Amino acid sequence: MKKILLMFSLLATAGLAKAQITIQDNIIAAAGDTFRYSTTLDNISLATGTNMAWDFSATTMDTQGVQSWKTAIQANSGFILFGVPVNAFGFKLVDSIGLGGITVHDPYTFFLKRTNGSASSLNAVAYGVTLSGLAVAANYQDEDEWYIFPMSFGNHDSTTFAFSANVPGIGALKGAGYRVSDVDGWGTVKTPYYGTATSVLRVRSSSTETDSINYNGTAFAIQRNTTDYYWLTQNDKFPAMWIETTTVGGTTVPMFTRYRDTYRTKPTGINNVNVQKVAVSSYPNPSNGVFHINIPANWHEFAIEVYDMSGKLVAAQGGNANIDLAQQPAGQYLVRTSNGADQVGFTMIQKL
DSSP states (O other): OHHHHHHHHHHHHHHHHTSOOOBOGGGOOOTTOEEEEEEOOSOOOOOOOSSEEEEOTTOOOOEEEEEEEEEHHHHOGGGGGGTOOTTOEEEEOOSEEEETTEEEEEEEEEEEEEEETTEEEEEEEEEEEEETTEEEEEEEEEEEEEEEESBOTTOEEEEEEEEEEEETTTEEEEEEEEEEEEEEEEEEEEOSSOOSOEEEEEEEEEEEEEEEEEETTEEEEEEEEEEEEEEEOSSOSSOSEEEEEEEETTEEEEEEEEEEOOOOOOOTTSOOOOOEEEEOOEESSSBSSEEEEOOOTTOSSOEEEEEOTTSOEEEEEESOOEEEOTTSOSEEEEEEEEETTTEEEEEEEEEO
16 A cells, blocks of 8 residues: 555656746846856757747857846936936846947846736836937837736737837837747756756746837838747746747748856857847938948958848848948848857838
């Protein structure tokens, strides 16, 4: 009888180990938190489902980075002048973004935790950038819910969002869009950081957003379509695995793949090419003919590829930063720049 009970207990324990989990708002980061992550150029499967055993343990590290969460004052005290809540906290998205013919630096998204009864959410409440050396921030009139808790398999959420700000002497900064999030899988994950199988939920979050800026009387706008895939554990504030993609027509283009990690150096014998994603911009944008791509000054050799919204390559050249699309139809195009195998950058252009 004791053997039977012991066997039943072991089976029950094994079943619980594979059971789907629920994630609470304790995974929300706070100002002062820092997270080391690695990036990879490996092709990571986006397959999902129930009782999955995602094994990314053989993932090859390419570079490492640190995500630092700061208050608005810590990021740039000038943001407070635009009414960004002093208790809001957030992280820098990238070093710079090309928006039409303008380049903005150090873009931050700031968040607050919102509570509604037994539910809570992580809401984007403000967006801040540095433009021509000045801090510019826009508050969300319609907040963007990134995560909604408690989070369980099968959850489906959608939200609209909008932010705007008028900048005296410069112009206006605004954006609007919608987000659709689904907890579309559960199971366990293994990565170079998580050496043993760890329970996770997989979240797919798609955002369609139009950002625009009116700079000294000239208006620019660009639409962004991104989908983020998160593998989230119950106790870590950074995803076990995080993949961001963009859609160009029917083609999915990976923007980055990051995973939680500790400090490490690239293993001997692994390709030591250090591929980095960089921000590039172009001008004039929009244009009815020639676009000049702002190639980083230290790029002595480079290639440029232009894709239409169906994913078709419509132009390619090397060593020339001027792209002539006069013979192409009006519409949006994705420009991919590369410096050999060392660095790549993406920007969107609008052909009139």
